[in-house]
Amino acid sequence: MKSLRWITAALAALAIGYYLFHGLTYVSPNAYEPAALGWVGWQMALPITAITLVPIVFAVTGEGIAAAFTGRNSAEFRNGLVGLGTIRSFAQTGLTVNDQPQVRVEFGVEGVDGKNFTATAKMIVPLTELALLQPGVVLPVRYLPDRTDKVEVDMSGDTSMAQRAMNESMIRKGITTRHKLDIAARGIATQAVVHTRSSAPLR
The missing domain is CATH 2.40.50 (OB fold (Dihydrolipoamide Acetyltransferase, E2P))
Structure with missing residues (x-):
């Protein structure tokens, strides 16, 4: 994204620079054509495009915005x-x-x-x-x-x-152990029948 911004800014600077260079160095081919025409030819589109494109590129490549468009x-x-x-x-x-x-x-x-x-x-x-x-x-x-x-x-x-990441966090905090997580991940599901029950607290 940073490279794209630098490239866009460089191209915009070149476009504006060429427009200024053309306008300042333009020489009228005849006496009937005013020198001001050097500023209104096709090159006039260059600074307009640059001024329009640069903010768009910088906005689209902003933090979090590209992810919104790409989903990545x-x-x-x-x-x-x-x-x-x-x-x-x-x-x-x-x-x-x-x-x-x-x-x-x-x-x-x-x-x-x-x-x-x-x-x-x-x-x-x-x-x-x-x-x-x-x-x-x-x-x-x-x-x-x-x-x-x-x-x-x-x-x-x-x-x-x-x-x-969540499992490692729980292990570090003592909420569970790696052995218990391994049983949960690789244990075999089965059935059990309750024969007796006790009111004693579980440990």
Whole structure:
């Protein structure tokens, strides 16, 4: 996305530069043609196109917007690590795409190594799902180990990675054990008949 922005900005600068160069160096071929015509030829379309295209490209390639159009994480985060992000706060940025608001979300993230950090993410959220963003909601997020200030909500659809991150978190917190998770994953379903019951508390 950054490369696309740089290329667009460079092409826009070349287009505007050529227009100015042509207008300033234009020499009328005869006495009946005013020199001002050097500014109103076909080259006039170059700065108009540049001024129109640059904001569009910068807007479309903005944080969280490309993901809204493609349904995928950005190339930078696509192969990032998956952690658990707990929403702390969120606010609309004021930008909308097809009447859908862009939201800046602050997460408390637990990484795959158990380390906790604070990060933010920007994403386009449909109005029908905006009410689901509440403090305390946990979402799988993609992050980069060397840059933990920003994350992206995982859009890969790979629930196994999110479940793995959740399992590791529960093991670290002592809620379950790896052995119990292994039984749940590979155990054989069967039936049991209750012969007796006791009021003693379970341990």
